[in-house]
Amino acid sequence: MLLQLKNVSKWVQSGGQRVFLLKDINFWVNEGDFISIMGPSGSGKSTLLNGIGMLDAFSAGEYAFLDQPVHTIKEKQRAKLYKEHIGFVFQSYHLIDELTVKENLEMPLLYKKYKSSQIKALVADTLDRFNIVGKKDLFPSQLSGGQQQLVGIARALIASPKLILADEPTGNLNSKQGEEIMETFTQLNKVGVTIIQVTHSEKNMAYGSRVINLLDGHIV
Numbered sequence: 001m002l003l004q005l006k007n008v009s010k011w012v013q014s015g016g017q018r019v020f021l022l023k024d025i026n027f028w029v030n031e032g033d034f035i036s037i038m039g040p041s042g043s044g045k046s047t048l049l050n051g052i053g054m055l056d057a058f059s060a061g062e063y064a065f066l067d068q069p070v071h072t073i074k075e076k077q078r079a080k081l082y083k084e085h086i087g088f089v090f091q092s093y094h095l096i097d098e099l100t101v102k103e104n105l106e107m108p109l110l111y112k113k114y115k116s117s118q119i120k121a122l123v124a125d126t127l128d129r130f131n132i133v134g135k136k137d138l139f140p141s142q143l144s145g146g147q148q149q150l151v152g153i154a155r156a157l158i159a160s161p162k163l164i165l166a167d168e169p170t171g172n173l174n175s176k177q178g179e180e181i182m183e184t185f186t187q188l189n190k191v192g193v194t195i196i197q198v199t200h201s202e203k204n205m206a207y208g209s210r211v212i213n214l215l216d217g218h219i220v
């Protein structure tokens with residue numbers, strides 16, 4: 001098992017009251033799974049993905065990732081876990097504005113302490129694979145939304161994570177680019193990479209092998 005959530009909830013305080021964004025979520029993910037999270041806007045999909053990606057802590061419940069209790073370990077250990085094993089594709093890109101495309105791609109590799117020759121080679125391969133060689137010295141603000149999304153996806157995949165979390169990864173891509181990304185995910189999944197995608201698209205859902213439907217913060 002790669003990860004397991006037990007009775008996980010997430011709430012925010014508002015006017016002295018708890019507003020639940022997620023309530024009593026239970027599920028597990030095996031290595032090699034390809035899961036689609038679906039549900040209407042506001043149902044908690046991004047909140048769940050952010051929790052799994054350790055970007056935001058759940059308010060209650062237990063979260064185990066590779067047998068480590070994410071809900072109790074120290075921040076430093078948690079950061080090590082996600083930097084080492086998780087690639088995150090964000091809905092709103094989250095590229096670093098002050099860095100070029102090439103430098104954005106280098107970031108996950110620097111965390112993983114690759115040698116500079118390996119970094120050079122991996123960045124060159126990745127630029128090539130995503131057809132963005134010509135963009136390497138541009139800053140995110142000089143790219144279209146679709147191009148930024150491609151860079152975000154490239155950055156999530158470059159350091160060969162065990163788990164890819166993708167929040168509506170093809171939302172800003174044209175249909176051909178979208179299909180290419182889904183094919184890339186399929187290829188990675190075939191060699192054992194675990195994928196959890198949030199999607200509104202039945203077509204993208206069909207690439208996965210299991211669906212989790214969320215409604216008002218519950219699994220239905």
Ligand SMILES: Nc1ncnc2c1ncn2[C@@H]1O[C@H](COP(=O)(O)OP(=O)(O)O)[C@@H](O)[C@H]1O
Pocket residue numbers: 012021039040041042043044045046047048
């Ligand atoms: N930090 C927050 N404070 C208050 N409400 C939030 C916060 N983050 C998300 N929400 C609310 O929680 C609900 C779920 O949000 P989200 O996980 O982004 O849904 P989805 O990704 O399914 O559209 C929404 O109603 C959203 O407005």
Ligand SMILES: [Mg+2]
Pocket residue numbers: 045046047091167
């Ligand atoms: Mg969302």
